[in-house]
Amino acid sequence: MSHYNYFYTYVIPFLLFTILLIKWLRKPFSANRKRLPPSPPSLPILGNLHQLGEDPPVALKSLAKTYGPLMMIRLGRLPVLIASSADAAREIMKTHDTIFSNRPIFPSDEKILVGSKGFSMAPYGEYWRQMRSICALHLLSNKTVQSFKPLREEETALFIEKINKSSLLTLPVDLTQTLATLTNDFVCRVAFGRKYGDDGEQNFKEVLDECMLLLGGWDIGNFIPWLAWISHLNGLNSRYNRVAKWLDNFLDKVIDEHIDDRRRLGGSSGSEVNNKDLVDVLLEIQKNDTISGFSLERESMKGSILDIFIGGSDTTTTVLEWSMTELLRHPKVMKQVQDEVRQIGIGKSSIKEEDLDKMHYLKAVIKETLRLYPPVPLLVPRLSSHDVKIMGYDIPAGTTVLTNAWAIGRDPATWDEPDEFRPERFLNSPIDFKGNDFRAIPFGAGRRSCPGLSFAMAMSEIVLANLVYKFDWSLPGGVTGQDLDMTQSSGLIGRRKVHLKAVATSPTVY
Numbered sequence: 001m002s003h004y005n006y007f008y009t010y011v012i013p014f015l016l017f018t019i020l021l022i023k024w025l026r027k028p029f030s031a032n033r034k035r036l037p038p039s040p041p042s043l044p045i046l047g048n049l050h051q052l053g054e055d056p057p058v059a060l061k062s063l064a065k066t067y068g069p070l071m072m073i074r075l076g077r078l079p080v081l082i083a084s085s086a087d088a089a090r091e092i093m094k095t096h097d098t099i100f101s102n103r104p105i106f107p108s109d110e111k112i113l114v115g116s117k118g119f120s121m122a123p124y125g126e127y128w129r130q131m132r133s134i135c136a137l138h139l140l141s142n143k144t145v146q147s148f149k150p151l152r153e154e155e156t157a158l159f160i161e162k163i164n165k166s167s168l169l170t171l172p173v174d175l176t177q178t179l180a181t182l183t184n185d186f187v188c189r190v191a192f193g194r195k196y197g198d199d200g201e202q203n204f205k206e207v208l209d210e211c212m213l214l215l216g217g218w219d220i221g222n223f224i225p226w227l228a229w230i231s232h233l234n235g236l237n238s239r240y241n242r243v244a245k246w247l248d249n250f251l252d253k254v255i256d257e258h259i260d261d262r263r264r265l266g267g268s269s270g271s272e273v274n275n276k277d278l279v280d281v282l283l284e285i286q287k288n289d290t291i292s293g294f295s296l297e298r299e300s301m302k303g304s305i306l307d308i309f310i311g312g313s314d315t316t317t318t319v320l321e322w323s324m325t326e327l328l329r330h331p332k333v334m335k336q337v338q339d340e341v342r343q344i345g346i347g348k349s350s351i352k353e354e355d356l357d358k359m360h361y362l363k364a365v366i367k368e369t370l371r372l373y374p375p376v377p378l379l380v381p382r383l384s385s386h387d388v389k390i391m392g393y394d395i396p397a398g399t400t401v402l403t404n405a406w407a408i409g410r411d412p413a414t415w416d417e418p419d420e421f422r423p424e425r426f427l428n429s430p431i432d433f434k435g436n437d438f439r440a441i442p443f444g445a446g447r448r449s450c451p452g453l454s455f456a457m458a459m460s461e462i463v464l465a466n467l468v469y470k471f472d473w474s475l476p477g478g479v480t481g482q483d484l485d486m487t488q489s490s491g492l493i494g495r496r497k498v499h500l501k502a503v504a505t506s507p508t509v510y
């Protein structure tokens with residue numbers, strides 16, 4: 001008998017028999033077993049880590065095609081629930097929101113944010129509630145966001161001036177870089193009352209970039225604890241320590257400067273604008289102990305300042321860089337948005353915030369960008385605090401949850417031609433981004449949803465309106481929009497991997 005026949009006659013039936021026997025033997029015990037969501041096959045030790053590839057949201061979307069909108073994967077030894085449809089997200093962030101309002105803390109986050117007690121990663125409870133309401137009320141409420149209008153317009157004007165200089169020299173503008181500087185400068189002014197560019201040996205922006213990179217990295221020690229020593233060997237741990245130490249010293253210095261200013265000015269804020277900056281507000285709360293029974297420690301102040309930077313800087317930059325990318329790829333859309341903005345702004349030297357209300361197409365462009373490129377593609381992880389049943393599956397307490405907002409925004413069951421950039425779909429559409437409609441959830445939803453939505457939208461709208469109002473745009477070196485590299489970086493924030501560079505020219509008439 002050939003090897004071939006032997007294999008089919010004996011080996012295959014033997015294996016099948018063994019599998020059936022094992023299944024049959026396990027049956028009596030399985031009645032009590034939990035019904036977990038489907039899982040793709042995993043490797044020992046690694047689990048499904050190897051399947052995440054360069055672009056985890058894309059890889060997870062493709063796994064969800066086979067295993068469904070609620071699947072359980074294993075990252076090393078960590079079971080992770082992946083929600084990939086609007087219905088699954090609604091179950092987590094609306095129906096069972098309280099159960100999923102915790103956040104998992106990874107060892108690497110603790111190393112980077114060492115000592116800082118922010119609220120974005122705080123357990124769901126009284127401390128989180130108090131800290132979030134301080135920031136929401138004094139920095140991120142609609143009223144406060146409105147009060148930052150002069151700052152936004154001033155920073156936008158400086159940014160446009162910078163582009164104007166490059167435009168006169170017909171040099172390409174590194175939009176990725178200039179937009180990042182703009183949002184960082186703006187957040188610095190509202191948080192610290194002034195900009196921090198080059199500061200001493202290292203630049204605050206540079207350290208923040210490194211911090212974002214580290215927070216979004218997939219550190220193997222988070223998932224396979226006994227391999228944590230690799231972070232010592234590859235230098236990751238020293239990078240964590242460096243960033244943590246630098247940020248800690250820097251924030252101490254900023255707070256001390258504010259305390260000195262207040263002393264000098266007899267207790268009032270030394271901020272450059274009418275608004276108090278975030279540090280002033282926090283110092284006042286600390287001094288007055290205005291919230292009964294809640295004393296604000298310095299570590300909490302530092303933590304919430306960092307939250308605002310981590311939450312607010314790169315995310316807003318990402319919306320703007322992808323909006324410009326898609327406009328450069330779609331000249332007809334660019335023309336339509338320019339026609340709208342230029343008609344409304346006719347005769348003005350720049351677009352002001354009061355003009356934005358009428359710019360429906362511009363707002364649709366931003367919404368379409370957020371649908372296709374949610375800046376936090378897998379949202380910020382959640383953690384279940386109790387056992388719960390979802391879509392017929394048992395989800396144990398302590399399960400980490402990732403919601404694939406990137407996949408939800410491109411779900412063909414919800415969206416017509418989901419991969420196409422078509423802002424029209426948002427004209428006269430009831431879909432909002434505030435977490436009520438789960439077809440697009442770039443800001444998350446429920447109790448832990450993003451408190452910075454109005455802050456981010458106000459900034460994105462005024463900047464994009466002026467970019468398309470003041471300049472015509474093309475790609476350098478005869479590159480066409482279709483040649484643009486569209487790769488998204490794999491970290492926490494879905495930035496463009498390759499910087500977007502474009503040439504700005506002044507339009508002849510507008």
Ligand code: HEM
Pocket residue numbers: 093119120121132140307308309311312313315316319374375376379380381382442443444445446447448449450451452453455456
């Ligand atoms: C386009 C811009 C932005 C996007 C897409 C975005 C997205 C998100 C997402 C997805 C979450 C997690 C939500 C959840 O778990 O359901 C979040 C949380 C958060 N965001 Fe934003 N964000 C943006 C801008 C901002 C800004 C401008 C700030 C502050 C200035 C900010 C501060 C925060 C904070 C502090 C949290 C943590 C909230 C908590 O845990 O209670 N974000 N953001």
